[in-house]
Amino acid sequence: MRKRVIINWLVAIVFSILIGMVTSVLMGGSLNVPFRQFLWSAGYSLSLGLPLFANGYLFGWFEKRYIDWVNRPGTSVVRALLMHLLYSSFVIWTVNWFWFIHVMDREWASFWEYNRGTIIAEYIIFIIVASIIYAISFFKAWRNEVRQKEEVKRESLALKYKVLQDQINPHFLFNSLNVLGSLIDIDVEKAKQFTRELSKFYRDVLQFKDLDIISLKEEIDFVTKYIYLQQIRFGEALQVDIIANEKVEGKVIPLSVQALVENAIKHNEISKANPLKIVVAISDNYELVVENNLQPKTQVEDSSKTGLKNMAGRYEYLTGKEMIVSKNGGYFRVSVPLIRIEEGS
Template sequence: MRKNYAELGFNDKWFVLLGIPLLGFLTPIIYLGVRLHREPYYPWQALVFSIGITTVFWLGNRWIIILLRRKYPQLTQSRKRIVLTAVLMLLFVMVVANFNGISPPFWKAEPVPYPDLNVLGVINTLVIAGIYEVIYYQAQLRLSIQGQEELRHESLQAQIRALKSQVDPHFLFNNLNTLSSVVHDDPKKAEQFIQQLSKLYRHILEMQETTLITVKEELDLLQAYIYLLKTRFGESLRVSLDVPDACHEKKIIPFALQILVENAIKHNIVSTAKPLTVRIETIGDRLVVTNNLQRKLQPVASTGKGLENINGRIRLLHHPEMQYIVTADHYIVTLPLFPAT
């Protein structure tokens, strides 16, 4: 029976083992009116014959169902399959019901009337086929929903990978520029920079398939990134973190903080005279990134890809988007935090 699970939509072992004797037992009671406690009494011969004929009808119709589901497995072929199944079942019932010698002689005697096996076979077949068909369609619907969910998940992962791929070249390009400015002046520092860059990039590659990471993991990545930035800017860049431990297990979009810090550096003056200060803290269920606003004299052309990259990934997860506020002195971005579970 195991190899037929796919066609039936479920393991019908116990359904068959319990269904045949139960239907066989009930058939004489329903169709002949026999009773266990009063006349006309239920003859044991009727039970044996009823279970036997039910077994033939059940297993024969079951075989027809399996055969045609194998031949026409697609849902688009359902109409053709059902019509052919009904025709073959009817022919099968007629052949069995009218086979010479199958009529039980003990049912012809009073007080137990002889049933019409054609009617009996058709009714029992409708019951059996109806149960199998309902269970089959439920199984197909469940598989369809599961397949749609898996497809949606795969589509989501593909879109997230595409958005992440926009970050990596920009990230690598900026750090190679930093390295080129350090390597001649301080080779030892350049060596440490390369080690940190390698460490950070390894983490980025490991998280390519990750949709969300914990706040703690994101802060660890940010610390490594800040080390690279401090190599270039020194005390001209000041980053403060005020994220309580209670928020560390919540989830966040990977590399979001890196993008926001990088965005602040791109559009603002970073110098000893005008240090750029970035503060990262939590307010409610959001992570807030604030930097002092000191725009460059020659504004840098902005494509908006950094912020849209973050928002694009958040939208795919059906969560409230990132928000940002521009005041006279500060640029403030709030990121949603996802539940830990």
């Protein structure tokens, strides 16, 4: 990288000198130009050429901090133009002042009359160069945005497929049917209720699988159905406390909170002696938190371990914030940044 930068600077120096020498010949109308005139033209051209070349590096630094072509194109254009105008004006006036006053030893009173055409031409050249830099920068940002969206689409499809696969996998269906079979012999009315809730659960899975985001209320309602089915199976050994305010103006990725609750059930021992306690809540930082006490199973069902990673990538793309996964003090916690209405619309 450093070698490449040095080569680029050397090329800029050579081109600047050549342009100055060619300009000297064209203005003189002959190759018989005094050597001093060659040096003067080469030095003047170098004084303008190097700052012009450096403008690319300066704009790269400025772009990372203050430019967002995708989300704030109008503001970015204004900021870029102001930066370029200030930088160009400083370079053009400083260089011309130095060569005219100090090198040529002329009077300041005749500065504008003598240099007017040159300064106007230099502004035009700087504007053309800036336009090229901005165009390249914009299309790079646009290309990266397209690539990122395609990557998120692929991750979204992978997550949707995995969540759907998890919900309709033989283990879940087998356990649900076993519970239903037991309830039929014990409590017919409860068996009917269980059947209705199981039907609603799968209906929601099919309804949500084609959506990108849903309201927090819809997700909480869906999670409640899932918890009901699981509590019929585990009884008091599974304790879930949902204290998230459904009126909070936020959205989530479909089935994501349910997947976090399922993840806790899947990876932890659940018994009357050691009940699994899960809390779903909203933090002060506008995050939805799913937390459970840690009591890992000795044998865990096979997992691709990509669900949390894909989910984290989608939430970061949609909110600009990270999904935080942590283990602390015997608890496992996942903090999900809620998608604000304006962000998801």
